[in-house]
Structure formats: C-alpha cells, structure tokens
Amino acid sequence: MHEPPPANRPAWRRICLSFVWAGRGVLVxxxxxxxxxxHAVAALGVVIAGFFFGISRGEWCAVVGAIGLVLTAEGINTAIEAVVDLASPERHPLAERAKDVAAGAVLLAALAALVIGLLIFGPHVLALLGH
Incomplete structure (x- = not known):
C-alpha cells in the first residue's frame, strides 16, 4: 500500500509518483x-504480425486502440474483483453479478479486438496464401 505524496512535494514529483504507482498496477x-x-501475449503477437505485414498507419491505430481497450477492460475487471472481494468476502449474489458483468466487459472488448484483427489481418493472410 502506498500513501499519497504530501501536498508540499513539488507537483512534478507527485505526477512522477502517480506514474510509478500506475506502472506497478499494470505489472500486478x-x-x-x-x-x-x-491478452498481453496475444497483443505482442499482433504487434509482430503488424510489422510483418506492414500494416498502414490507420490499421496501426485500430490495432493499438483494440489492444488498449482489452488491457484497460482487463485492468478494470481486476480492480472490480479486488474491491468486491474486499467488500464481500462471503458469497453474495450482487458480488457475483458485479464480477460477472466486469468479466463480460472484458469478453466484449476481446471479441471487438478479434473482429478488428480479422478485418485488418484477414486480407493480408489471404494474400500471403495466394487467394
């Protein structure tokens, strides 16, 4: 657990510490x-495929957006699960619903990323296969 930086610290120091804590959250x-x-391994594979196929700037924007969406949803899901476990250590229908909805949001983001990936990489793969 970390304490918020004292208000008497310089603003740049507080900002730097907030990035450190955010990075720690991503690592956790x-x-x-x-x-x-x-998701991280899949993202790495997609980035490698993007370089291999030489996708356009617009395609990179879609790929980066999709990766960001999925990892952000996963982070929010992880945070919701932690807070629900803290607030409701015993099984409760509302706690279960919160976790299921958060996990469902990750699934929706991953499905959207899959569609984006198929739209971008499908034609490249078909061209490589000679179709």
Missing part, C-alpha cells in the same frame, strides 16, 4: 491475472 495485473497474461 500482468503477473497475477492469467487472462491478462494471455
């Missing part, structure tokens, strides 16, 4: 969440 998510690890 990647280290502790198996689905986040899968």
């Amino acid at each position: 998510m990647i280290r502790t969440q198996s689905n986040a690890q899968i």
Whole structure:
C-alpha cells in the first residue's frame, strides 16, 4: 500500500509518483491475472504480425486502440474483483453479478479486438496464401 505524496512535494514529483504507482498496477495485473497474461501475449503477437505485414498507419491505430481497450477492460475487471472481494468476502449474489458483468466487459472488448484483427489481418493472410 502506498500513501499519497504530501501536498508540499513539488507537483512534478507527485505526477512522477502517480506514474510509478500506475506502472506497478499494470505489472500486478500482468503477473497475477492469467487472462491478462494471455491478452498481453496475444497483443505482442499482433504487434509482430503488424510489422510483418506492414500494416498502414490507420490499421496501426485500430490495432493499438483494440489492444488498449482489452488491457484497460482487463485492468478494470481486476480492480472490480479486488474491491468486491474486499467488500464481500462471503458469497453474495450482487458480488457475483458485479464480477460477472466486469468479466463480460472484458469478453466484449476481446471479441471487438478479434473482429478488428480479422478485418485488418484477414486480407493480408489471404494474400500471403495466394487467394
């Protein structure tokens, strides 16, 4: 746990610390969440494929947006799960609903990213296969 920086610290120091804590949150998510690890590996594969196929700037924008959307949804899901577990250690229907809805949001983001990936990489793969 970290304390917020004292208000008497310079603004640049507080801003730098907020980036450090945010980076730590990303690392915690990647280290502790198996689905986040899968998404991160998939993102790396998509980036490699983007360089291999030489996708356009607009296609890169869509790919980066899709990766950001999925990882952001995964981070929000991870945070919601942690807060729900803290607030409701015992099983409760509302706690279960919150976790299911958050996980569903990640699924929707991943499906949207999959469609974006198919639209961008499908033609490149078909061209490579000679179709």
